[in-house]
Amino acid sequence: MAGDAEATRGRLLEAATAEFSARGLAGARVDRIAAAAGSNKAQIYHYFGSKDGLFTAVFDAIVTRTTTDVPIDVDDLPGYAGRLHDSYAARPEVQRIAAWHRLEHSGSDPREGTAGGGRVRSIQDANRAKVEAIAAAQADGRLPERWSAAELLGLVLQISTLWHAAVxxxxxxxxxxxxxRRDVVVDAVRRLLAD
Structure with a gap:
């Protein structure tokens, strides 16, 4: 029984990923998601509470997978940016859903939680861990300190998305x-770190 529930939840996440990637949170329809998953709308509300909760679960799954598949390597930030670039090329829905997340959740109060446009904890936790790793490498003299650790992470992440987020x-x-294109990303981060 638990296996059936997990399989249903997985199908809903997969169908929702496709729907949110194509239409964003506002344009997505739970009836299309349920039909594509071979389920029903009641299951969406049972597992995720709301359409926004489902979007958050999709975004969380993308963040978790990307963080697991492409862990940061502070001793090779150019290579890290290249691997992120590769992961975005292999999974174009990641940047589409990230764009929808930015558009539909921008300007929200981080204290609101995830419903209604709040922050997604998995991305906060992942970014915090990356910033801490960069800060430790800066303190050890392995990375330049001309930017804060958070600024350096932001620059590396933006460069890695160059070709996937451009018009x-x-x-x-x-x-x-x-x-x-991958070589441009890697070289740009290498030059960013040059003294």
Whole structure:
């Protein structure tokens, strides 16, 4: 019985990932998600409480998977940025859902929790751990201190998303192989760290 429940929950998360990736939180419909998962709307509310709760669960799963699959390496931030770039290329829904999260949850009060646009704890925890690791490497002299640890993390993360978050019109001006684009990301972070 528990296996059935977990399988249903997994199917709902998979269907919701596709729906939220294509339409965002506001445009997504729970009836389409339920139908794609071979389930019903009542199951969505049972497992996730609301459509917003389901979106948060999808975003949390993406953050958890990305953090697990691509752990930070403070001694090789250029390589880390390259691996993040690769993970975004392999899973384009990640950047789409992240964009929807930024658009639909921006300006919210972090004290609100996840319902109604609050912060997602998994991303807060992941970022906090990364900032702490960078700060420790800065204190050891392994990373430059010209930026705070949080600023350096932000720069590395933004560079890693360069090709996945850019407007399509930029593609017309930057024709290049996937390997070349990855190399640009890695080289940019390498130069960022140069003394």
């Amino acid at each position: 399509p019109e930029l593609d017309d001006l930057t024709a290049g192989s996937a390997r070349h």
